[in-house]
């Protein structure tokens with residue numbers, strides 16, 4: 118997404134970690150001195166629960182669903198949908214909004230889920246009336262009554278499910294959400310003394326195909342505030358959308374949470390416990406999921422998971438060291454054999470054998486080390502996220518590109534490589550992302566982060582790259598953000614020369630149309646540089662580029678300047694450039710439509726927003742390793 122304000126995680130929605138920190142104390146990974154401002158819990162202003170669903174609203178574009186679909190397809194998803202939505206609500210700030218949506222028309226996946234979460238939240242969550250929003254969107258109100266389809270039979274209430282002994286059917290699937298257990302007076306004692314509802318012992322009648330003569334349930338919740346989008350209203354797919362607002366903390370509940378059971382040790386036990394809880398809900402016990410309870414369960418789950426992953430890591434570590442020593446032994450054997458036949462003088466074949474063996478040894482040691490480093494991250498298979506704090510490298514970058522002091526480096530740079538000496542990419546993160554990362558360290562890295570930050574600097578690994586005074590080049594994704602802060606290694610090219618660069622990819626200094634520009638290019642220091650398109654009458658090089666300027670990363674070599682942009686992106690830029698020139702020539706483009714900003718964006722904003730969504734005029738270009 119080319120944004121510094123995004124963290125992509127990979128968790129099951131219903132188990133999204135709470136990241137609740139009880140202390141504000143640095144554990145060494147803390148990068149901010151401003152502890153009083155650091156967050157202690159990961160809560161959200163907005164949550165979108167676009168839950169897994171039967172997808173029958175996508176029938177028109179997914180014809181396969183015609184073959185697979187049956188009326189009961191939503192039943193198996195209903196409980197998961199409730200759990201995901203409840204987790205979303207418990208992670209939502211008071212005053213925050215959550216959208217619950219599906220691409221299904223099935224009320225069991227839609228209104229029934231919304232009704233159940235409203236019941237569980239007992240007034241702390243409300244449906245928002247959005248009928249005045251997007252007036253051109255044709256929508257229908259949510260349903261307040263429906264029946265449940267199961268194995269070819271329509272069920273009007275949970276009574277029917279009991280009668281027919283439908284195990285997969287739960288009370289919350291019906292409009293009232295009632296399980297009717299407490300409404301029946303004719304309870305009997307079973308043989309083993311357990312209380313049994315008289316209706317439960319009614320045997321299912323195979324001949325029943327519909328029992329819709331039973332009472333029809335109607336929900337008393339304002340489910341009509343939900344939105345239904347149907348295909349035939351405006352030639353779309355079908356969607357269900359409910360906007361919910363959290364007006365207060367979720368209610369306290371009887372202590373039925375997993376933690377009250379005392380001795381849970383594995384995630385699967387916790388999961389089982391969660392399912393037990395769901396079963397209790399099914400059986401009508403008034404167990405309500407709340408912020409705190411969910412939190413407790415998840416904390417326990419996370420602790421258990423930590424124990425498990427620590428054990429797994431230890432085991433993996435052991436295995437690796439075993440394997441490494443086996444490889445080491447083999448290498449020593451080879452080296453020894455080589456030594457034994459080493460009758461030749463130095464430089465002969467045996468020595469080369471020996472050096473091959475030594476190389477092998479180094480390689481395998483490197484591989485072992487790499488693997489070891491990989492699994493030392495909290496999440497197996499996911500690179501760790503680490504703050505980049507190598508002052509030597511940071512200072513060399515700052516000095517080489519003359520980066521203005523106001524650019525917030527401290528605490529805003531991260532890497533995914535545990536080995537500080539071999540960092541290849543440095544990512545820039547916004548203030549809000551930085552705060553979440555800080556918190557994540559404090560809570561033992563509960564977040565499984567798959568992607569974070571904007572790629573800002575990349576190590577130049579080519580031979581010539583290693584000769585440059587700064588071994589890090591500015592990546593295309595990060596360029597628009599750092600552009601206004603660059604004061605060295607930056608030149609402004611005339612439209613003609615800029616165009617030629619994109620066309621020919623590499624131009625000798627003497628061949629630029631603007632000889633002065635060619636000379637300035639020749640005077641740059643060997644390494645990465647930035648070439649900005651000079652706009653209209655802006656002739657001075659001292660006008661600082663803003664984030665909306667068109668700029669590309671180039672490589673200043675010994676005799677020429679080469680673009681570090683893919684051929685495809687060069688082409689796209691060329692097209693944009695000619696369109697822009699054409700419009701300017703016709704005098705139809707107002708300055709503001711070019712998105713030109715007068716001054717540097719505020720980089721230290723509370724949420725770093727200005728940084729995140731750089732102007733569309735700023736190029737999004739892919740990097741290439743240009744060489745002469």
Ligand SMILES: C[S@@+](CC[C@H](N)C(=O)[O-])C[C@H]1O[C@@H](n2cnc3c(N)ncnc32)[C@H](O)[C@@H]1O
Nearest residue numbers: 128129130131132167168169170197201219220
């Ligand atoms: C309706 S789709 C979301 C589509 C997405 N919003 C988009 O616009 O592309 C639901 C997604 O939830 C994922 N999913 C399934 N089970 C999940 C779970 N327990 N937690 C989180 N996501 C889940 C599915 O793989 C699927 O990609």
